[in-house]
Amino acid sequence: MHGEYKVPGGKLVVVDLEVEDGVLRDVRVAGDFFLEPDEAILAIDGALEGAPASTDAAGLAARVTAALPDSAVMLGLTAEGVGIAVRRALAHATEWSDYDWQLIHESPQSPALHMALDEVITTEVAAGRRPPTLRVWEWDSPAVIIGSFQSLRNEVDPGGVERHGVTVVRRVSGGGAMFVEPGNTITYSLSVPEALVSGLSFADSYAYLDDWVLGALGDMGIKAWYQPLNDIATEAGKIAGAAQKRMVGPDGGPGAVLHHVTMSYDIDADKMLDVLRIGKEKLSDKGTRSAKKRVDPLRRQTGLAREQVIDNMIASFRNRYGLTGGEVTAEEMARAETLVRTKFATDEWVARVP
Template sequence: MHGEYKVPGGKLVVVDLDVDGGTGRLSNVRVGGDFFLEPDDAIALIDAALEGAPSDTDTAALTARIDAVLPASAVLFGFTTESVAIAVRRALAQATDWSDYDWQLIHEAPQPPALHMALDEVITAEVAAGRRPPTLRVWQWDSPAVIIGSFQSLRNEVDAEGAARHGVTVVRRISGGGAMFAEPQSTITYSLSVPESLVSGLSFADSYAYLDDWVLGALGDMGIKAWYQPLNDIATEVGKVAGAAQKRMVGPDGGPGAVLHHVTMAYDIDADKMTEILRIGREKLSDKGTKSAKKRVDPLRRQTGLARGVVIERMIESFRARYGLTQGAVTEEEMAHAQDLVRTKFAAEEWTRRLP
């Protein structure tokens, strides 16, 4: 079995191993990668620590086995003992890698907020069913919106009078997480619809960092040092620039499914308008080290000095350079299904107000 794990912001860890059919234990374990490790013979200690481990050993226990054998003087650069354990779990889960797929890009004309919510559900369901390849969809908004998480209370998150005054549509998405304020020329939003096997062997939290890693590289190419900030933020030295959310979908007949991972990035932001529309309370800000919502988000426009369209194109090109990317489109069948979901779900008061 073969497993790989690219440490977010770090190096690649590769594990090859067998599972003994009689005992169900790991054998012939070999760990490698482009990381740095001292002393040189510590790599043999890591292999030996994993040898003989039961194949159902979880990530924490595998990490503990490695930690127990490494000398205090060992130096690991670009990886951690946990990342080795994750690579083992991915090998055992027969996880796939980014390069195993022919990725498709959808980047089309501006569309209404409710339609974007529906397209996320439809496209991810199509990936789960095997009728569509893994897809990167870059959104264009035709009007301002507030997007609340699946489990948020509408009145607790949105000032209805403020939203109406500014002509802002309120929609509810299928993923959890917090409310996002989006304006057409001030927001960059994208969705990844990927097979579940791409994140096999990863914890829910680790999957966020794993699926965000490419965009950290894209921002780095534009001169922005960014990092994943648990659980679902992308941050820089001057503040948060993006928030992510996920939804897992089961495949046909309960088989392997797909993951929707979507991210909203602040290219520019009208902070005064945002605080008139969103109810951002003290409790929300208490763990962010700031008293003002305005200070939480630092737009990409100021940090890059680039036009929004240029930022988007550079992000797309960065993804293409890493994993390949061909131009695609929403099919007629997908669009028809999405428009039906708009009528029956995403534009319906019953869905938007399901948690009043």
């Protein structure tokens, strides 16, 4: 069995192993990390040899940590990363390069239609009728997107929404509210087979699916990192928030994961504070300043036009994993438009948590 895991902010860990009588055998750990002293790699292999195949990633990491000499130095490698790579091997996880990725980047669409397209496309990936897909959104109007479990009245100021002509929609994933305007936001979705994140915890899957965009930002001179549970941050502040939804496959079989990210290219902080209820903190000047500073736009950090940032991100993904152009099919669009009418544009869905 073979498993790979890229340590967030670190290096690739590769594990090859066999399972005999329910325990790990012939374990070999490799990768492009740095490790001192040389014999520490043998200690890692030995720590995993004979471990029950049912041991979780934390238990495997504990075995590795206990076996390493006090003098061991790991750069780009963690005991937790080794444990995750083992679990991915045992789960027969796939890798990014195992797939033919498709790009969808079409004309501006309504907020409710974007919500519906996420559901339809990810369902198609789960059913095996569509390849793994990167979809870059374009917005036709300003919107507030609230998480699946958020209270509408707690998150949205109805007066501000009316003043600024903002549409309120609810997405299928959890997480917090996002304020977006055309031209000021970069939003994308990854719809991926569940096998790509096999062996990863829910939290680890966020870091794993965010890794490519951290590299893309780095190519543009931005040192960014994954900040648990679902943020992408820089020294200047948060620049993006992610959310996920797992969807089961046909007949309850292996499904797909929707991982979507909203990045702040530019932001009208005053308008954001007028349409979102920030909470009691908003009542003080200090709180208002804090809320405005919390999200730091990509426009200021890159100095690039929004379209150029998007082009750079797409090019980075293509260089890493390959990416061919695609489109929403007529059947997918028809299903999405039906979902808009029956779900995403209805008061029952938007206010399902009043």
